[in-house]
Amino acid sequence: MSSRRSEPRTPPRQRMARDDRHRQLLDVAWRLVREEGTNALTLGRLAEWSGVTKPVVYSHFPTRTALLSALYREFDARENAIIDAALAASEPTLPATAAVIASSFVDCVLAQGREIPGLIAALAGSPELEAMKREGDAAFLEKCRLALEPFGAKGTVAPPGLRAMLGAAEALSAAAVNGEITAAEAQDELSGIVVAMVERSGRPDRS
The missing domain is CATH 1.10.357.10 (Tetracycline Repressor, domain 2)
Structure with missing residues (x-):
């Protein structure tokens, strides 16, 4: 696995219904783990990859x-x-x-x-x-x-x-x-x- 971090490849932040946002966050989390490994999966990294602020992620997943x-x-x-x-x-x-x-x-x-x-x-x-x-x-x-x-x-x-x-x-x-x-x-x-x-x-x- 490359030592370089993969860059998030998600569109700019956009408003979504809560259920749709939850689904998006899970999909992005799976992709992040697939590309960078489980240790790289933090709430902050998920926010970055998903194109949202950290509070948005925390509202769905309070902890890692x-x-x-x-x-x-x-x-x-x-x-x-x-x-x-x-x-x-x-x-x-x-x-x-x-x-x-x-x-x-x-x-x-x-x-x-x-x-x-x-x-x-x-x-x-x-x-x-x-x-x-x-x-x-x-x-x-x-x-x-x-x-x-x-x-x-x-x-x-x-x-x-x-x-x-x-x-x-x-x-x-x-x-x-x-x-x-x-x-x-x-x-x-x-x-x-x-x-x-x-x-x-x-x-x-x-x-």
Whole structure:
């Protein structure tokens, strides 16, 4: 990454409806993180890039933590919507369900590029953000549990296995973002991990 700061490329300040301004600030924040990294995302820098005064930014995001929280919630909501739609359209089999979970997770992280690893690293530095990530992780694991438990022993999937799956999903997605492996390799490996995790519990007793 160049040591020179990227210059803001936004139009001069203009009046907007509050919701439109909020949307603009989030869009600019994502672009700033993509181009300069999460550490460069300050409220003052966001104001500069957005072509507004600092008080305008503060009226939407009182603190940097509030801004990071909004970005993470947006990513989390997008990821959940994609996974929900994919699960609803998939075949009710273990391989198909595992493939949906794997492809959806990896695709969501890749769609945000290098922003997500940086954002997740920033989350670890604040108790508030860390708690929010834990809540998001718990919701994702619950979604996966409900989707996968019909294929586990007596309709259950062990929590430790789900936690291991999440760790693998984050690591493989980060490797794909960094170009260490391809997206297809990340998805295939994660899908295999999900299947193996569920199969260790055995099939449901249908007698």
